[in-house]
Amino acid sequence: MCCVQVSDILSSLRSSWPTLACPTNDGLRFWAHEWEKHGTCAQNLFNEHGYFQAALRLRGQLRVLDALATAGISPDGGYYTMGAIKGAIQEGTGFAPHVDCNRDESGNSQLFQLYFCVHADASRFVECPVQPGGRPCGNRIEFPAF
Structure with a gap:
């Protein structure tokens, strides 16, 4: 439980x-x-x-949202490229995320979740040795408002 x-x-x-x-x-x-x-x-x-x-x-x-905001990327329903999202996060955090998407009812690719890897003792982030499988995004990704 x-x-x-x-x-x-x-x-x-x-x-x-x-x-x-x-x-x-x-x-x-x-x-x-x-x-x-x-x-x-x-x-x-x-x-x-x-x-x-x-x-x-x-x-x-x-502070992923801060890294994205610094690059002009915000959860406003706008569309951004995969490169812009990954680049902003890597620039702001020092780590490359794995980006996972879902599809809205119209079939648009939406930012769903980000994966980062953590050291085995959970003390710090590390570069991921392999990228997890997931839901592909394409290049045009909506960042839905929340």
């Missing part, structure tokens, strides 16, 4: 790691999925609380 141990950081999770796919959900199901899929792989390092605390700390270090 996830999320019992994180009651003291729920407000941080809600503001920094929300589930945008289902805004009416309080996030517990989403975070339970993240813990089961990713956190349990790090159980030798972290309990549930430590995993989510590390994730929030690492997210705060990257």
Whole structure:
């Protein structure tokens, strides 16, 4: 059962790691999925609380939205090239993300999620040795408002 141990950081999770796919959900199901899929792989390092605390700390270090904003890329429903998105993030964070997209009801490619790799002890970001598979984006990507 996830999320019992994180009651003291729920407000941080809600503001920094929300589930945008289902805004009416309080996030517990989403975070339970993240813990089961990713956190349990790090159980030798972290309990549930430590995993989510590390994730929030690492997210705060990257400041991806700031990197994108500096390059004039914002979640405004506008379209941007893959090169512009990846370049802005790499320039602003020092790391190349893997960009994952989904399709809206009209078939437009939308920015869905970004992948970054973390050192095994969760102390810092590292370049990904391999890029994860995912949903391809194409070159014209909508950055939907949220």
